[in-house]
Amino acid sequence: MLRYYYFDINNFISAAQVEERQVSGDDFTARYSKYMPYISKERLEKLLRFKFEKDRLRSMAGSLMMTAIYALSGDRMSLPDIMDEHMLCADHLLSVLRDSKAAPAQVEFGPYGKPYLVGRRDIPFSLSHSGDYVALAIGSTKDKHTGSIGIDIQETCSVRNSDSIARRFYTESELDYISGSNNKETAFYKIWTAKEAASKAVGSGLFTENLTYEADPNAAIVKVSDKITKETQLPDNGIIPISYPPAPDGYVCCIAAI
Numbered sequence: 700m701l702r703y704y705y706f707d708i709n710n711f712i713s714a715a716q717v718e719e720r721q722v723s724g725d726d727f728t729a730r731y732s733k734y735m736p737y738i739s740k741e742r743l744e745k746l747l748r749f750k751f752e753k754d755r756l757r758s759m760a761g762s763l764m765m766t767a768i769y770a771l772s773g774d775r776m777s778l779p780d781i782m783d784e785h786m787l788c789a790d791h792l793l794s795v796l797r798d799s800k801a802a803p804a805q806v807e808f809g810p811y812g813k814p815y816l817v818g819r820r821d822i823p824f825s826l827s828h829s830g831d832y833v834a835l836a837i838g839s840t841k842d843k844h845t846g847s848i849g850i851d852i853q854e855t856c857s858v859r860n861s862d863s864i865a866r867r868f869y870t871e872s873e874l875d876y877i878s879g880s881n882n883k884e885t886a887f888y889k890i891w892t893a894k895e896a897a898s899k900a901v902g903s904g905l906f907t908e909n910l911t912y913e914a915d916p917n918a919a920i921v922k923v924s925d926k927i928t929k930e931t932q933l934p935d936n937g938i939i940p941i942s943y944p945p946a947p948d949g950y951v952c953c954i955a956a957i
Contacts, residue, residue, distance in 0.1 A: 701848060701956055703785060703944050706764065706833045708756040710789035727755055734759060737766045737796045739803035753831075760833040761826045762804070763792055768824055768837060769816050770801035785944075813902040823848045825899050825954075830854035832947055836954050849899025851892040852952040861887045870913045885951060889916045889943065892953035897921035897939045900955040914941070921955060 711731065727747065728735055735743070738759065746758035795801075805817035816822055823838035827850050836850035858864060865874060865887055873890045880886035893914035901923065903910055911924040923937040939955050946952040 701836065701838045701954070703837075703850065703952075703954060704764070704787050704835045705785060705852075705947060705952075706760045706787045706792070706835070707947070708753060708760055708831055708833065711756050711759070712752075727752065731759065733793065734763060737801055737803055738762045739805055742803070742806070757828040757833055761828065761835075763796065764826065764833065764835045765804040765806060765814075765816065765824075766801050767792060767795050767799075768822060768835075769804040769819060770796065770799040786947075809902050811903045813899065825850040825896075827851045827895070827899075827952075829857055829950065832950060834952055838956070847900045847902065847957045849896040849901070849955045850952065851895035851899065852946065852950055853888045853892050854950055855884055855888050856949065858887075858891075865890075873914055876914075876916060886916075888951040889953065890914045892943075892951050893921050893941050893955070896941060896953040896955035897923065900939060900957050916941075916943070 728743075738746075739762070742758070742762045746755045746762070749755045749758065806814050807817050808814055814826070816824075823846065825836045825848050827834045829852050832852055832854075834850050834852040836848050838848050861884065865877060869877070869890060876890065877883050877886040893916060894912040897912050897914070901910075913922045913924070914920075915922065919941050921939045921941055923939065939957055941953055941955045943951070943953050
């Protein structure tokens with residue numbers, strides 16, 4: 700079964716903190732010390748390179764989610780069984796990590812940047828973040844129909860000049876979909892998130908050479924024009940199913956599953 704979750708990073712932030720204020724690495728690790736045991740040294744070094752606190756919190760949320768996936772991937776329990784709600788909170792996530800005696804997840808990457816859990820490449824998962832939210836999609840290792848998944852979430856006010864971007868990067872059929880939509884902004888992001896999610900499921904970058912993506916939200920598919928063979932998960936017919944799960948207000952989310 701494929702499941703999805705959202706995490707609002709404002710869960711981490713106390714009312715006294717100022718949005719996107721600059722903080723030193725020492726201040727950050729002290730303020731969020733209870734989460735530090737569940738973040739690997741490499742991931743912590745990476746998140747502390749971010750200048751703004753919200754960027755660090757998005758990275759921290761993703762790290763904690765990956766640790767939860769890894770910790771709960773054994774036979775005795777599973778993430779979908781324990782995390783029944785689509786909206787996670789910081790206390791809930793911390794409780795899961797403590798109860799499972801989780802060790803920080805170690806992550807490795809494919810040739811085009813797709814993340815995998817070290818020693819557990821059989822667990823299909825994908826992460827995305829935008830604005831205040833981090834999104835996670837995870838499949839079951841028992842589901843043989845889900846070989847790879849991708850998720851993308853976008854805040855619908857996150858891009859300026861969407862018309863010029865669409866004209867530059869979208870296909871004619873995608874532009875037709877936007878022009879025929881009652882809500883052109885949402886239509887723009889449905890195309891964007893579909894292409895991003897599909898590229899994550901395949902394991903390539905969105906702009907990988909000789910590989911193009913065309914989204915058709917009405918048919919709930921993304922068409923891939925060609926294929927590459929180096930550690931990708933492209934189906935033979937080049938058709939990737941997509942879905943748009945309910946997202947937080949002001950956001951669009953898409954999941955692609957192969």
